[in-house]
Amino acid sequence: MEPLTLVIIVAAVTSAACWVLSLFTRDTSWVDRAWSIVPVIYVWIFAVDGLASGADATRLVVMAVLVTAWGVRLTFNFARKGGYTGTEDYRWAILRARLSAGQFQVFNLLFIVGFQMTLLVLITLPAGVALRHPAPFTGWDAAFTVLFVLLLAGETIADQQQWEFHQRKAAAGGVLADGFLTTGLFRYSRHPNFFFEQAQWWVFYALGATAAAASGAGFVGGVLNASLIGPVLLTALFVGSTIFTESISASRYPAYADYRRRTSMIVPWPPRERVPAR
Secondary structure, three states: OOHHHHHHHHHHHHHHHHHHHHHHHOOOOHHHHHHOOHHHHHHHHHHHHHHHHOOOOHHHHHHHHHHHHHHHHHHHHHHHOOOOOOOOOHHHHHHHHHOOHHHHHHHHHHHHHHHHHHHHHHOOHHHHHHHHOOOOOOHHHHHHHHHHHHHHHHHHHHHHHHHHHHHHHHHOOOOOOOOOOOOHHHHOOOOHHHHHHHHHHHHHHHHHHHHHHHOOOOOEOOOEOHHHHHHHHHHHHHHHHHHHHHHHHHHHOOOHHHHHHHOOOOOOOOOOOOOOOO
16 A cells, blocks of 8 residues: 555544544544644654665654654643643633534534644655655755754753743642743743744655755755645644634733733744833
C-alpha cells in the first residue's frame, strides 16, 4: 500500500472516532487529544517506507525523530493540564453557548474534526516529499535540524513558564497580578509558544523542500512544492484561534488591552514602552 494512502486511511478512521466520541460524550476535545499523536504516526509511515525502499532514508528518519520529540513534548504538556482526563477546551464551551445546537454540530463536524484532522495530514506531507526525493542529507538539513531543536526548546520553555504561572495563580486562589502572564518569553510575545509551534512546522517543510531541491526538482516543485499548504493553513488556524482566545481574555481582564498594545501578538519582539496615563 502506498504510504500516503495508508496515512489517509488512518486519518479517516481517527476522524470518525473523534466525531462519534464527541457526540456520545458531548466533549469536542477529542481532536486535541489526537493532535500530538497522529502526526508522529503519519511521519513514521513515510519514514518506514523510505527505509524499506533501500534508498538513503537519513533525512526521513531525522524528520520522524524530530516529530516524535515534538509529539512527546506536546503530549506531556497536554496531559499535565488534564487534557486526557475529560477536560474540554474552554473555548469550545464558550462557542457552544453562542451557537444553536445544530450550528455547533455542523461546526464540530466541518471544522473541529474535518478541517483540523485534514490539517494534521497536510503538515506531515513534507515527509512524503522527502520520500519521493531521496537525496543525500546535506548541510542545509543539518542546519534545519538544529533550528527545529532550538524551536522545540523555546516552546518547552514558554509552556513551562505558563505552567508555573498558572500553578502560582491556582495557589493564590485564582487571583494573581493582572490575571495573565507578562514576564519571561511572554514579555516579548503574547503567545510565544504559538510562535515556536508554527515555526517548527515551517522548518519541517524546509526539510522536505531541501530534499526536492537537492534532487533537481528546481525552484517550483522543489523549494515551492504542494506541501507548503500545510504550514500556511496551520499559521492561518493559529492566527484565527489567537484572535478568538484574546477576545475572551480581553473580556475577563481589563489590563489585557494595555498588554495587547505593548506586546507583539505572536512573533517575539521587544515590547513597546508603556504609554503614561494623562
